[in-house]
Amino acid sequence: MYESTVQIRVRYAETDQMNVVYYGNYAQYFEVGRVESIRQLGVVYKDIEASGVVMPVVEMHVRYLRPATYDDLLTVKTTIRELPENYRVEFFQDVYNEQGKLLAAGRVVLYFLEAQTKRKTNIPAALKEKLLPFFSK
Numbered sequence: 485m486y487e488s489t490v491q492i493r494v495r496y497a498e499t500d501q502m503n504v505v506y507y508g509n510y511a512q513y514f515e516v517g518r519v520e521s522i523r524q525l526g527v528v529y530k531d532i533e534a535s536g537v538v539m540p541v542v543e544m545h546v547r548y549l550r551p552a553t554y555d556d557l558l559t560v561k562t563t564i565r566e567l568p569e570n571y572r573v574e575f576f577q578d579v580y581n582e583q584g585k586l587l588a589a590g591r592v593v594l595y596f597l598e599a600q601t602k603r604k605t606n607i608p609a610a611l612k613e614k615l616l617p618f619f620s621k
Contacts, residue, residue: 486564486618488521494556505552510588511544514577517560518592521575525614536599537608539573543593550587557582567619568612571596571604 498509519529532539552558563576572595579588598605 486521486525486615487561488517488524489559489561490517490520492516492558492560494552494554494558496554499554503553505556507546507548510546510548510579510590513558513560513579514544514562514575514590514592517562517577518575518594521562521564522611525611527611527614532608532611533599535608535610537605538597538599538602539594540597541592542595544590545592546588546590548588550581550585552579552581552587558587564615564618567615568596568607570606573607 492513494505498505500506522529522532529539559580561578561580563578564573565576566574568574572593575592575594577590577592578586579590581587596605596607597603
């Protein structure tokens with residue numbers, strides 16, 4: 485299992501009239517978590533795209549448990565529970581506040597697609613190679 489964390493400070497523009505983070509912003513928090521988790525492996529998302537592979541989100545589920553508010557320091561924990569073996573990768577993402585309380589829990593599925601044809605392709609070898617040690621038994 486691979487796990488990473490990144491912190492994000494809630495900006496004023498991300499909140500609504502109730503001073504609560506607008507629910508749609510969690511998709512962006514999850515994206516930051518995914519991009520940074522890949523970066524922490526030593527792979528840059530931009531380089532994956534430059535190699536001819538894109539990774540669109542095809543599914544996203546979120547449970548909102550507690551509100552985040554302006555200026556909160558959030559921790560986004562991103563977990564890959566299974567080594568991707570084909571065109572599909574599943575990220576489990578949790579957002580915590582500074583007190584360690586779970587605010588939102590999500591699951592996001594992405595596909596690996598050839599940029600030109602938009603056809604499914606296998607996980608890029610460089611990414612798989614970096615993930616492999618976390619799944620060795």
